[in-house]
Amino acid sequence: MDKAVIVDMNHLTKMFGGLCAVNDFSGHVKENQIIGIIGPNGAGKTTILNMVSGICPPTSGEIIFKGKNLCGMEPHKVNQMGIARTFQNIRLFEDMTVLDTVMTAYSWRAPYNPIETLFSSPRVARFDREIKEKSMHWINRVGLTEQAHAVAKSLPYGMQRRVEIARALASEPLVLLLDEPGAGLNQTEVQGLVDLIQDLFSDLHLSIMLIDHRMEVIMQLCEWIYVQDFGKKIGQGTPEQVQKDPLVIKAYLGEDISNA
Template sequence: MLKISNLTKKFGGLTAVCDVNIEINAGTITAIIGPNGAGKTTFFNMITGVYTPTSGQIMFQNESLVGLKPHAVSRKGIARTFQNIRLFSSMTALENVMVGMHQHLNYSVLSTLLHLPTYKKKEKMAMKKAYKWLEYVGLEELYNEEAGCLSYGAQRRLEIARALATEPKILLLDEPAAGMNPKETKDLTNLIYQMRDDLNLTVVLIEHDMKLVMEISEYLFVLDHGEKIAEGKPIEIRNNPKVIEAYLGKSAVTTA
């Protein structure tokens, strides 16, 4: 579904991602892991059009994404959440999800300005669908609450609901469990499985919670200092000397 070839991103003299090759199969849950500063979020930013690669190729369902703006990437069927939650804090939960739906509504400028029947009909439809997405992530009772007043875990779920409202084929989650308590993390795990199974969704996540990663991921890629140092199934990654060294240092490998 997603094929990354020789992907590189340089910022001046700093190489954040270097010659990375990754393939993501449809219907899978895949994790991108690595220590802080490994280039994981930069990698996501290139896939979603936030950054243009210095070199390399990003193919999604046999179409190149290189050079596309974020909104164009979203229309292709790729949605994401962010490491630092990006919600419209003064808007309600329902309104935040409706923002994610607007790329599918095709309003004309005239119908929007004059609130013509076509506009009103599509807005009503969007409201109903947005509420359904809130139900899906368990936030329907908070539909009228301002996003900025929600708990941290609820904000994470709201961001996922907004991403789902774009009707993606692949969902990129950037540290979705960050700041969550154990119950919220368990609920998130169940939600990720549910999204994959119910929606035929491909999920790729960046995550530092190794318990979550090893439990939920079918395949992992490991980055360190911008380079891919390992890939494989959870059991293979857990015992990989390069991965142990990247996280714990050379002494940990020697001890092991």
């Protein structure tokens, strides 16, 4: 019943200049578990994901994955170890079709060197064929089969999100980090996305770290939730526990309700 911890974050702190973006955050993701981090803007949610994915190394603390400390490891190394992510503000490549975009996630596995491309060696062609097939599989998986040869950036916003997810899946990760996947989507699109994440989660035996400020996304998906406010962790628990926590309601939910 009890699952093993796969990513263990201990006492993570990130300072930008004199500003403390994340203050002593500890938490973990278990195998085949979805955890969520919620909190208002400026709570340091994205910074936590950035630390885990190697984009901004923490000022102090450690992130243990597969028995190794990820702190100070470059982003591509983190990815190659098995952690992939998406971005809040979608980051796709200019002019590239959906297929090409997803294929780039396999690039680092290429078994040949640049000189071999001169001879267009069979290895080059074979590798290209293989990753095309694998990439198409992920594109089908996120439901973009029709759009595989369209330029990714020309697609509607909701589809662009799916391209990013397909690209992240093509890294064949153990852990998936999703940074506000619901941002900028309408109600139907959000529900479609929640279903997709749920499907991927149960089919692929993934561990997922999810950030969102939409309660419905987090509450539907997450098994465990961390609540951040002004860089500090103010609570954690199951969705039911978090919803009842008076501190959380005051800092976050209360604000949301009064706004609505």
